[in-house]
Amino acid sequence: MALIVQKYGGTSVGSTDRIKNVANRIAKFKAAGHDVVVVVSAMSGETNRLVALAEAMQEYPDPREMDVILSTGEQVTIGLLSMALKNIGLDAKSYTGWQVAVKTDTSHTKARIDSIDADHIHADLKEGRVIVVAGFQGVDENNDITTLGRGGSDTSAVALAAALKADECQIYTDVDGVYTTDPRVVPEARRLKTISFEEMLELASLGSKVLQIRSVEFAGKYKVRLRVLSSLQEGGDGTLITFEEDEDMEKAAVAGIAFDKNQARINVRGVPDKPGIAYQILGAVADANIEVDMIIQNVGDEGTTDFSFTVPRGDYQRTLSILNEVQKNIGAATVDGDNTVCKVSIVGVGMRSHVGVASTMFRTLAEEGINIQMISTSEIKVSVLIDEKYLELATRVLHSAFGLDDPEKVAQA
Amino acid sequence: MALIVQKYGGTSVGSTDRIKNVANRIAKFKAAGHDVVVVVSAMSGETNRLVALAEAMQEYPDPREMDVILSTGEQVTIGLLSMALKNIGLDAKSYTGWQVAVKTDTSHTKARIDSIDADHIHADLKEGRVIVVAGFQGVDENNDITTLGRGGSDTSAVALAAALKADECQIYTDVDGVYTTDPRVVPEARRLKTISFEEMLELASLGSKVLQIRSVEFAGKYKVRLRVLSSLQEGGDGTLITFEEDEDMEKAAVAGIAFDKNQARINVRGVPDKPGIAYQILGAVADANIEVDMIIQNVGDEGTTDFSFTVPRGDYQRTLSILNEVQKNIGAATVDGDNTVCKVSIVGVGMRSHVGVASTMFRTLAEEGINIQMISTSEIKVSVLIDEKYLELATRVLHSAFGLDDPEKVAQA
Numbered sequence: 117m118a119l120i121v122q123k124y125g126g127t128s129v130g131s132t133d134r135i136k137n138v139a140n141r142i143a144k145f146k147a148a149g150h151d152v153v154v155v156v157s158a159m160s161g162e163t164n165r166l167v168a169l170a171e172a173m174q175e176y177p178d179p180r181e182m183d184v185i186l187s188t189g190e191q192v193t194i195g196l197l198s199m200a201l202k203n204i205g206l207d208a209k210s211y212t213g214w215q216v217a218v219k220t221d222t223s224h225t226k227a228r229i230d231s232i233d234a235d236h237i238h239a240d241l242k243e244g245r246v247i248v249v250a251g252f253q254g255v256d257e258n259n260d261i262t263t264l265g266r267g268g269s270d271t272s273a274v275a276l277a278a279a280l281k282a283d284e285c286q287i288y289t290d291v292d293g294v295y296t297t298d299p300r301v302v303p304e305a306r307r308l309k310t311i312s313f314e315e316m317l318e319l320a321s322l323g324s325k326v327l328q329i330r331s332v333e334f335a336g337k338y339k340v341r342l343r344v345l346s347s348l349q350e351g352g353d354g355t356l357i358t359f360e361e362d363e364d365m366e367k368a369a370v371a372g373i374a375f376d377k378n379q380a381r382i383n384v385r386g387v388p389d390k391p392g393i394a395y396q397i398l399g400a401v402a403d404a405n406i407e408v409d410m411i412i413q414n415v416g417d418e419g420t421t422d423f424s425f426t427v428p429r430g431d432y433q434r435t436l437s438i439l440n441e442v443q444k445n446i447g448a449a450t451v452d453g454d455n456t457v458c459k460v461s462i463v464g465v466g467m468r469s470h471v472g473v474a475s476t477m478f479r480t481l482a483e484e485g486i487n488i489q490m491i492s493t494s495e496i497k498v499s500v501l502i503d504e505k506y507l508e509l510a511t512r513v514l515h516s517a518f519g520l521d522d523p524e525k526v527a528q529a
Numbered sequence: 530m531a532l533i534v535q536k537y538g539g540t541s542v543g544s545t546d547r548i549k550n551v552a553n554r555i556a557k558f559k560a561a562g563h564d565v566v567v568v569v570s571a572m573s574g575e576t577n578r579l580v581a582l583a584e585a586m587q588e589y590p591d592p593r594e595m596d597v598i599l600s601t602g603e604q605v606t607i608g609l610l611s612m613a614l615k616n617i618g619l620d621a622k623s624y625t626g627w628q629v630a631v632k633t634d635t636s637h638t639k640a641r642i643d644s645i646d647a648d649h650i651h652a653d654l655k656e657g658r659v660i661v662v663a664g665f666q667g668v669d670e671n672n673d674i675t676t677l678g679r680g681g682s683d684t685s686a687v688a689l690a691a692a693l694k695a696d697e698c699q700i701y702t703d704v705d706g707v708y709t710t711d712p713r714v715v716p717e718a719r720r721l722k723t724i725s726f727e728e729m730l731e732l733a734s735l736g737s738k739v740l741q742i743r744s745v746e747f748a749g750k751y752k753v754r755l756r757v758l759s760s761l762q763e764g765g766d767g768t769l770i771t772f773e774e775d776e777d778m779e780k781a782a783v784a785g786i787a788f789d790k791n792q793a794r795i796n797v798r799g800v801p802d803k804p805g806i807a808y809q810i811l812g813a814v815a816d817a818n819i820e821v822d823m824i825i826q827n828v829g830d831e832g833t834t835d836f837s838f839t840v841p842r843g844d845y846q847r848t849l850s851i852l853n854e855v856q857k858n859i860g861a862a863t864v865d866g867d868n869t870v871c872k873v874s875i876v877g878v879g880m881r882s883h884v885g886v887a888s889t890m891f892r893t894l895a896e897e898g899i900n901i902q903m904i905s906t907s908e909i910k911v912s913v914l915i916d917e918k919y920l921e922l923a924t925r926v927l928h929s930a931f932g933l934d935d936p937e938k939v940a941q942a
Contacts, residue, residue, distance in 0.1 A: 132585035166605065172545035173612035181615075184623050185608035188601035192579065195598035199586035202594075210597050214627070215672055259628055 386449025571602025
């Protein structure tokens with residue numbers, strides 16, 4: 117007897133047949149004696165359809181009205197899933213965001229959850245009902261409908277699990293868990309039975325699409341037991357995100373390898389080495405709303421410095437244009453760049469207790485003749501920027517070098 | 530400077546281009562200095578799409594969840610229209626039913642409005658905003674979403690006009706007003722500039738599809754000045770529904786002629802003439818949820834009576850089956866019927882002051898050799914049941930006999 121929050125994304129509820137499948141899966145948990153609260157997304161394709169309608173009205177649709185429109189997607193799904201549950205004999209009841217109520221700030225299209233009132237849901241659970249909640253949406257202090265931004269249904273589920281003090285929050289998706297790396301690149305990639313919260317956070321922010329990063333942060337803040345599972349296959353255990361530091365010192369140093377092709381490098385060379393230079397360069401980029409990822413500053417010759425950073429590829433040309441302007445003001449020698457680079461990262465809490473992880477990474481890449489252009493590190497991760505043509509090779513050799521090919525060595529797998 | 534409530538139906542907002550047209554029409558009223566509150570339906574086709582999804586889940590979809598799903602149709606339209614208004618420089622704000630709040634009883638899929646809170650809308654109007662309200666929906670005492678049933682958006686508009694004490698409620702539709710009869714049957718049919726509330730009520734319930742009958746009742750109860758206009762053409766005055774008895778005694782006795790093909794006659798002959806017979810016959814029909822329209826009981830021969838009534842054609846065979854059962858119990862001689870009949874009605878408050886209206890009707894039909902099978906009357910209407918093959922002929926000759934062909938005679942036209 118546990119209280120379980122389950123979240124099903126747009127693909128899992130993408131047709132009337134798939135919604136019926138979800139109902140059947142929920143019925144098994146009910147039959148096992150569990151209380152179930154379900155969070156659902158809009159049926160796949162529906163959000164895009166609504167966005168297209170809005171964009172036919174206004175080039176930049178009004179955010180408040182956009183949320184009024186977008187929130188209908190999940191509202192349709194909660195009604196349909198409740199009907200499907202009733203159709204197989206379960207008592208079910210739907211809740212929109214405002215009915216719960218999921219209170220958010222007023223930032224339309226990217227609101228943050230302030231509080232959740234769990235009283236009504238607890239009362240309905242006591243009556244034996246399955247509760248079906250619209251993900252992605254809430255209501256602000258003005259009684260206006262808000263949405264949490266793309267992927268926000270994960271956050272809704274975790275926040276609900278926290279408010280309800282649920283025993284587990286299960287995120288059903290089209291993969292059966294978190295892998296040591298992308299199986300399409302490394303066929304030897306293995307599913308992790310557990311991963312630490314910090315590792316998951318690094319993997320999520322490094323471009324792994326399994327979980328939305330805000331939902332992982334939320335789980336960390338409220339210590340929600342979070343599990344990623346497949347909605348397509350039956351009976352798997354998925355991957356559990358844990359909060360306990362692993363006591364097993366034999367655990368592999370590296371839990372997984374992430375990569376990100378959406379990187380472009382910008383170099384500003386021969387800048388006079390004066391205070392405020394970094395701000396002059398990056399301030400102009402930030403003002404243009406361009407997100408900067410890796411940043412490196414090196415001492416150059418004769419009182420000058422070289423400055424490099426990466427931006428999303430879509431912002432590459434715009435960043436170059438901005439810096440060609442800035443170049444005159446700061447007296448830089450040259451501005452150039454490269455938009456055929458990628459970032460490969462090794463992630464693992466084991467790095468704290470295992471020395472030489474970074475040097476193993478560098479040596480492994482050097483042995484394959486792969487040149488490292490930039491390096492950035494945190495306590496549990498090392499990222500390198502390399503030529504994108506080496507992405508698959510680098511990921512494969514690192515996967516092997518850190519023992520992730522070996523079923524015996526992969527963390528608790 | 531007036532406060533106007535405008536209602537646009539599904540066809541008027543059936544595409545993004547049509548929604549833009551509605552926005553342009555509203556802009557003209559704003560430019561003339563009026564305050565405007567707009568009530569909209571779901572885009573045409575949307576409600577059917579949602580019903581089909583629901584019926585794929587459950588043969589008889591749960592009414593509470595049906596309302597959760599159906600209410601999204603209007604919610605999308607209010608967002609889109611608000612965006613279209615903002616796009617042409619007007620300040621606009623959308624309201625769902627619960628945001629207003631339109632409080633209803635708990636009868637899902639056919640709820641009735643209990644009260645409307647006009648405070649928020651008044652405050653927004655003071656700020657110069659156009660208010661866009663989702664028709665057809667409300668919220669009950671449990672915070673559950675309710676809908677008012679098909680055509681309920683007309684009722685939403687009239688109820689809002691009453692709550693806001695609006696100067697006029699304008700119902701935009703695909704016809705440009707109320708006609709003396711259907712122009713497809715009588716090309717000489719003329720648009721009425723005004724029609725009394727009672728006449729409109731009779732015409733609405735007699736099968737004229739212009740206005741939903743509950744909205745007319747609501748307008749009568751709260752004395753809302755109601756006008757029917759075309760959303761397709763510019764500049765017409767439509768038809769105004771008035772509450773003042775017309776002081777002009779020269780006004781035509783008959784305002785309009787309605788007809789209804791959805792009629793089938795049932796005859797129960799040779800019934801012993803005892804108290805309770807009518808109940809035994811009609812009780813069985815009512816128990817089967819079949820709506821009875823005209824009813825006639827005639828004295829027959831030797832202590833027996835003949836009993837006739839009409840039902841919708843779709844219920845004809847079922848009604849005959851039920852009465853074949855009842856026949857034995859009540860000792861009726863025969864049960865038969867005819868499903869090739871129709872009802873033609875003349876309607877007009879002028880009947881009160883003009884004698885001989887009914888006899889003019891009967892004489893006119895007799896001169897054309899049209900046999901009258903049943904007659905039913907109210908203070909301002911006379912309905913006759915005739916063979917359906919005479920429907921067009923009867924309507925044309927009555928239209929002419931009551932001077933409705935003549936532009937000079939048609940009420941204030």
